[in-house]
Amino acid sequence: MDYFFELLFSGLTRGSIYALIALGYTMVYGIIGLINFAHGEIYMIGAFTALVVSSVLSIYGLPLLAILVLTVLAATVWAAAYGFTVERLAYRPLRNAPRLSPLISAIGMSIFLQNFVLLAQTSDFQPFPNLIPQFAFMEPYAAIIGSTDLIILTVAALMMILLTLTIKYTRTGQAMRATAQDQKMALLVGINVDKIISITFIIGSALAAIGGLLIASHIGQINCSIGFIAGIKAFTAAVLGGIGSIPGAVLGSFILGLTEAFATGYVSSDYEDVFAFALLVLILIFRPAGLLGKATIEKV
Amino acid sequence: MLELRHISTFYGNIQALFEVSLTVNQGEIVTLIGANGAGKTTTLMSISGIIPPRRGEILFKGQPLHRMTPDTIVKQGICQVPEGRHIFPELTVAENLAMGAFLRQDKRAIKKDRDYLYSLFPILEQRRHLPGGNLSGGEQQMLAIARALMARPQLLLLDEPSMGLAPLVTKQIFEIIKKINQEHNTTILLVEQNAHLALRVATRGYVLENGVIVMHGGAEALLGNTAIQKAYLGI
Numbered sequence: 001m002d003y004f005f006e007l008l009f010s011g012l013t014r015g016s017i018y019a020l021i022a023l024g025y026t027m028v029y030g031i032i033g034l035i036n037f038a039h040g041e042i043y044m045i046g047a048f049t050a051l052v053v054s055s056v057l058s059i060y061g062l063p064l065l066a067i068l069v070l071t072v073l074a075a076t077v078w079a080a081a082y083g084f085t086v087e088r089l090a091y092r093p094l095r096n097a098p099r100l101s102p103l104i105s106a107i108g109m110s111i112f113l114q115n116f117v118l119l120a121q122t123s124d125f126q127p128f129p130n131l132i133p134q135f136a137f138m139e140p141y142a143a144i145i146g147s148t149d150l151i152i153l154t155v156a157a158l159m160m161i162l163l164t165l166t167i168k169y170t171r172t173g174q175a176m177r178a179t180a181q182d183q184k185m186a187l188l189v190g191i192n193v194d195k196i197i198s199i200t201f202i203i204g205s206a207l208a209a210i211g212g213l214l215i216a217s218h219i220g221q222i223n224c225s226i227g228f229i230a231g232i233k234a235f236t237a238a239v240l241g242g243i244g245s246i247p248g249a250v251l252g253s254f255i256l257g258l259t260e261a262f263a264t265g266y267v268s269s270d271y272e273d274v275f276a277f278a279l280l281v282l283i284l285i286f287r288p289a290g291l292l293g294k295a296t297i298e299k300v
Numbered sequence: 301m302l303e304l305r306h307i308s309t310f311y312g313n314i315q316a317l318f319e320v321s322l323t324v325n326q327g328e329i330v331t332l333i334g335a336n337g338a339g340k341t342t343t344l345m346s347i348s349g350i351i352p353p354r355r356g357e358i359l360f361k362g363q364p365l366h367r368m369t370p371d372t373i374v375k376q377g378i379c380q381v382p383e384g385r386h387i388f389p390e391l392t393v394a395e396n397l398a399m400g401a402f403l404r405q406d407k408r409a410i411k412k413d414r415d416y417l418y419s420l421f422p423i424l425e426q427r428r429h430l431p432g433g434n435l436s437g438g439e440q441q442m443l444a445i446a447r448a449l450m451a452r453p454q455l456l457l458l459d460e461p462s463m464g465l466a467p468l469v470t471k472q473i474f475e476i477i478k479k480i481n482q483e484h485n486t487t488i489l490l491v492e493q494n495a496h497l498a499l500r501v502a503t504r505g506y507v508l509e510n511g512v513i514v515m516h517g518g519a520e521a522l523l524g525n526t527a528i529q530k531a532y533l534g535i
Contacts (some may be wrong), residue, residue: 171402178388178399185386187350190374190403190451 002144008258009145009153015257016156019250020211021234022241023163024083024204028250029238030180031200032095034036034102038109039084039208041117041230043226045214046079046209048117052129059127068131075213076206082113083205084198091193108229117224123222132217140189147213148218155214159207160250167246172199236280242293251291255279301326301487302347302378308367309339311347315352316342324455329488330482331498333532334457334508339384340491342445343508344457347489348380349373350402360455375403379453383460385444389433393424396432396443402451410450417446420476438469447474452531455487456480462533470494475502495530495532499523507532 021043028036053074057067090109094102097209134147167173179186179196186193215230216222241252256276263275283291302324311320312324317339324330330342343353349370356367360376368527379400387394397417401410418425421442423429432443435517439492441461448456458477462470478501492498499505507515508526515528522528 093335138453174391174395174399175402177391181388182386184350185382185388186381186399187370188348188374188386189397189399189447192369192371254395 002164003265005023005144007261009149010265011258011261012254013149013152013257014260015119015237016152017215017230017257018234018237018254020156020159021230022238023160024208024248024254025235025238026241026243026246027176027204030244030246031176031197033099033107034091036086036091036201036204037103037106037231037233039083040114040203040227040229040234041110041113042086042206042227043080043085043212043234044117044222044227045113045212045221046075047128047212047226048077048121048212048224049078049209049214050131050160051126051222054129054131059183063245064131064133068133072210072213075209078206079086079209079212081203083201083208085199086113087198098101101225111226111285114224114227115131121224123223123225128216128220128222130217130220131213135243136174147202148214152214153220159210163203163207164246166203172196172229173242176200199223212241231275236276239290240280240283242290245290247293248290254292301361302489303357303359304343304347305357305359307343307346307358309351311340311408312352316511317346317353319461320508320513321356321512322506322513323517324487324489326487327481328504329477329490331435331490331492331495331502331505331509332508333492333495333498333505335342335532336493337510338437339511340508342511344380344382344459344489344491346512347373347378348459364471371403374451375454377454378457379448379455380449380457381444381459381461381523382450385437387440387447388437388445390431392429392433393432393435393443395429396447397424397450400447403451413450413452420479421446437464438466439475441465441469441487442475442476445473445480449480449486452485455489458488458490460491460493462492470497477501495528496523510517 021039024039028034051070054067054071058071086109087106090105091102094105098279132151133149138147138150167176175191175196179191179193183193237252237256238249241248259279260272260276264272304320304322306321308315308318308319311406333345334340342351346353347365349368353366360378363376364375365373388399391399397414404410423439423444424446427439432440435443460471461477465473474497477488481488490498490502493502499522502519503517505516506513506523
């Protein structure tokens with residue numbers, strides 16, 4: 001039974017990371033109908049920023065908690081700046097172009113950012129320091145769930161709650177929903193749609209950076225191509241849940257994470273992707289709009 | 301109050317408006333009538349800054365509007381109820397109304413206005429927790445007008461408020477339009493295909509044909525004009 005719970009928590013941890021990335025995909029899609037293929041790269045850049053900042057800070061011998069806080073801040077701000085800039089440079093000029101153009105531009109951005117980091121950091125894996133403190137009280141359960149997993153689950157849950165509250169109750173959140181539902185009308189009630197789109201990219205990028213930082217610290221190494229596979233998986237999760245739907249992205253991420261964990265645990269790690277993508281194919285055959293992707297679902 | 305000076309508006313290379321000039325004075329209801337595709341909606345979209353004119357000027361209380369972004373134009377006090385109503389389908393009725401007041405900060409006055417609009421449209425209060433997309437056409441039109449009024453506009457642009465509505469509902473909507481104009485001194489620019497209806501509530505009217513203003517005058521004079529009667533009133 002312990003083994004089952006170990007797999008369960010491992011799946012939930014993966015799911016949390018996928019969710020942090022998938023939210024960015026789904027929010028951007030909900031608001032401008034674009035699959036932002038560069039989103040996985042933003043996640044990777046978040047992880048690299050965390051690596052650089054935490055390494056520099058540890059030279060100065062700051063306490064672990066201070067390093068953690070500053071690193072999280074730096075990674076989210078820097079990744080958000082990237083997300084903002086990518087939208088400004090690569091997507092905004094194509095706002096009124098045929099739908100295929102921004103999609104190609106997004107793929108171009110993804111390749112550019114990946115190679116940009118490749119030049120700066122080489123393709124080798126870099127060791128990533130474990131930034132997450134190990135709790136003594138977690139030791140009896142170490143076989144089932146590690147401190148890192150606990151932190152990842154908690155942080156992801158907090159982020160999702162915060163995001164939900166923001167979208168439901170703040171002025172900006174309402175403007176985001178309105179823009180997603182009817183962009184022209186959003187303009188006519190006086191919403192600065194450009195600003196709302198920028199904010200969406202900033203929020204999505206910051207969430208992805210937090211995901212990148214957490215998983216890097218969990219796995220212990222990163223390189224310039226981690227964004228690709230994580231991006232594809234998170235995108236799969238978003239489609240699984242119904243792209244454009246926020247609860248859908250979270251649900252899809254957890255289903256994907258759990259499927260992978262159980263497939264790895266009970267079958268073989270060689271087959272984890274087979275199960276994950278077979279699930280995607282099945283769901284798309286029987287529910288083409290994704291699990292929660294109905295017309296009545298909130299598209300943000 | 302509002303003055304369009306020789307504006308020409310394009311969709312890509314296709315010209316939709318040719319040197320359209322019109323004025324709307326404080327407190328008036330002015331109607332813009334014309335057939336399908338004459339450029340009525342384009343005129344309103346040019347005023348709101350959604351499709352800015354390529355040439356010409358738009359002045360609102362002496363201020364040039366034609367270089368402003370749509371949200372700044374709303375800030376000046378111009379609100380539009382677009383054709384097809386454009387209710388936010390997944391926001392509730394109450395949230396739709398709140399979006400209308402997006403640029404206002406005075407919470408207490410917003411609440412007061414909302415309560416006033418609920419008294420004007422009691423059906424909206426009954427439906428306040430329903431998603432806007434679930435309302436009937438007539439209810440949506442009321443919501444669209446109420447949402448625009450939440451911004452306390454000085455100038456209200458109405459695009460085909462009668463479209464797709466039963467005659468009885470249309471009558472009700474037009475009575476409310478008159479009421480808004482008389483009781484709140486809100487200036488109204490009304491676009492309509494139903495020329496008869498529009499000219500009855502309006503003080504003055506303009507006739508748009510293929511992107512050109514072909515006639516303008518007092519509403520009664522236009523109603524009595526034989527050419528108008530033939531082309532738009534079916535008499």
